[in-house]
Amino acid sequence: MSTRHKTRPSKPALPDFDAIVPVTRRAQIAETMRSLILSGQFEPGAQIVESELAERFGVSRGSVREAIWELVDQRLLVNKPYSGTYVAETDASTMEEVYSVRGSLEKHCFSELWDRRDGAYEDEFSRRHDSLARAVRSRDKLASIEAELHFHSFPYEFADNSVLLGVWQQLSQQIQLNFVMTQSIVHSNSFLEDARRYFEVALGPDLDAMHAEIDRHLELGVQAIRMLRPPAEVEGKV
Template sequence: MGSGRFEGGFGSDAPDPVRDYSLAEQVAQRLSQQILRGEYPPGTRLPEPELAIRFGVSRGPIREALFLLEREGMIENRPRRGAIVPQADPSEIANLYNLRAVLCGYACRLAAPAMNSDRMAKCRQGLEQLRAMADDPSKTSLDFLEVRTAIAGVIMHASGNPVLVNELERLNRRALMHFAMFNRLKRRRESIEDWERLLDALGRQDGEEAEKIAISQVHAARDEMLRQVKEAQSQG
């Protein structure tokens, strides 16, 4: 399951408070999207002076933005090299996805009794969008991810546990980069099948079955991600 950052796209019932983002937060958001789009491939250095020129701000907000991204696991700070986009690490991916599997499963178990017709309709709408872009190479990984994230956001907020939602969102932001770098069309189709099974269980309000499917779903994504990382490393 993805995070709930895009759930507003389906008119989610989750609260959407209006807030003013600091300049550093705005820079961090833009830079993270550029990293996800592959504009800064793994191993790329992120010098503060160059970023300040690119974003048209002073180095103070850049430094704070890099700190925010480092805290989220999007970049690393290395001695004598500064900020850098990290290479995919199989051990980190495995640990990250294993924890996500447990929390996603728990979220689905909690959400199942609250998955009313309105919430299910939003999720089904998202599933139809996923089907439409499954075999469309013009749709990027981020396009697919945005819709998938919206579906997951509806489910997560139905869990009624804001602490769990926040923790999942934090973990999922760290997983975004791996998904964007290694997602393939074949995995999109498999992902849709997983979502169909999960939504069927949630529609029946079967929390136990939904939990099992969600855990299996994340484990499958983990295994495919690790396979692609190892394949890329062997070719590099």
């Protein structure tokens, strides 16, 4: 009996793509500094001294300088001629612009998800709200910043709209800088009451009430910045 050899299908040719590039020192330094800025460990307005960072990281000043310019491009650092480099600050004018975009975005986000809210939505939102409350009561600055961003990210994640989520992620660094600057206000009963109100309306029956709550909540964020910064523009504002 004759045997027939099965021929294996030929493997498709791989598409063109770039080889993996090892992470550079500049990238590692930039990522570490980004985390320190967005966690508030490098406080807004603090001066960044290149030589001190180079010694602390154990690298050349050139590597630190490249990382600094990357963060300047991302508007997390500000270079002031004849003065130095500083962690970016924000002011009410800037946050009004950011929160105007965020307000429109968030209203659209809730409009998309409103009729799809279910038990999983309530459970996860409740979990994130409880985590925020615990972090604030513990007076842990870093945990509070992370928990607040995690709490407000949930509607964008649940909406399952990649465009909405992408725009939120682009805004999140600027919003997180605002969280960093308003930490003295975060650790108060009024902050927890406001967060609770936002959460309860987000679980309620009235979409129009949610839209109004978004406006109210974001205006409180701008007011918090006004309490900390004068009405005049901050020098080197982002």
